[in-house]
């Protein structure tokens with residue numbers, strides 16, 4: 192994927208896979224490269240797996256971030272953009288969800304994201320030169336518009352869009368819609384989907400904010416509107432020209448009826464708004480999936 196990214200952007204990107212928990216390797220990397228800011232995307236992200244293996248999630252997500260912050264501090268790197276998640280809100284008490292909503296994640300994955308937000312705040316309080324942007328992603332989907340970079344989950348996809356795309360391309364027989372008895376317009380779950388290209392722009396806006404404003408921010412990255420599972424399927428059928436067979440199944444444990452962001456803080460502070468709609472998201476997922484039916 193990195194080779195494709197370099198080819199697309201013309202950028203020279205050095206790819207050094209390392210485990211964040213490996214302090215020595217991190218230190219060596221930061222000692223050698225001139226780093227102004229770190230964008231920290233690394234983490235485990237499967238809700239179900241986190242319930243089965245909580246220690247792995249805390250060790251990897253929280254432990255990895257502590258090692259990263261320690262290494263950054265040792266090398267004078269004092270800006271961080273962190274991939275947090277809307278999952279920190281838990282079951283929403285009100286919609287749209289503002290940043291000051293109660294924080295009650297319902298699984299170890301979500302709790303690991305919230306713990307990291309707390310440790311970032313404590314670290315920033317102890318070191319006035321350190322600043323961070325914690326970006327609470329809603330539901331990122333989509334692909335690079337070239338069709339060359341996309342989501343290629345291992346095994347059976349957990350998330351809606353990769354599953355729908357693999358049904359449309361003929362790899363999977365039918366979508367199971369988890370629940371059609373929610374209190375939503377058509378009974379299926381509603382989420383705030385956001386195009387990965389918009390999400391990428393959100394990170395650039397956050398880096399720019401940290402360099403201009405010199406203080407930290409925690410904000411939602413979402414479009415501010417929800418689509419039901421059935422609306423997403425219809426949009427995908429329009430974008431792909433393929434039928435997506437589906438069947439209704441029981442609710443998935445831990446799912447909420449509806450979740451969508453109040454995105455006004457990101458608009459006011461970062462000057463960022465999601466620009467791409469559900470049709471663009473589905474079109475780009477389909478371009479990636481149809482051009483890369485077997486993934487990378």
Ligand code: UFG
Nearest residue numbers: 236276277278349350351354367368369380381382420446
């Ligand atoms: N869904 C189906 N069938 C599937 C997969 C999903 O009906 O095969 C439904 C879900 O029930 C839900 C919607 O599609 O209503 C979206 O489900 P996803 O799994 O794509 O996304 P989630 O909202 O469950 O979770 C995502 C991220 C999490 C993050 C969370 C934040 O995957 O990492 O958003 O709210 F924590």
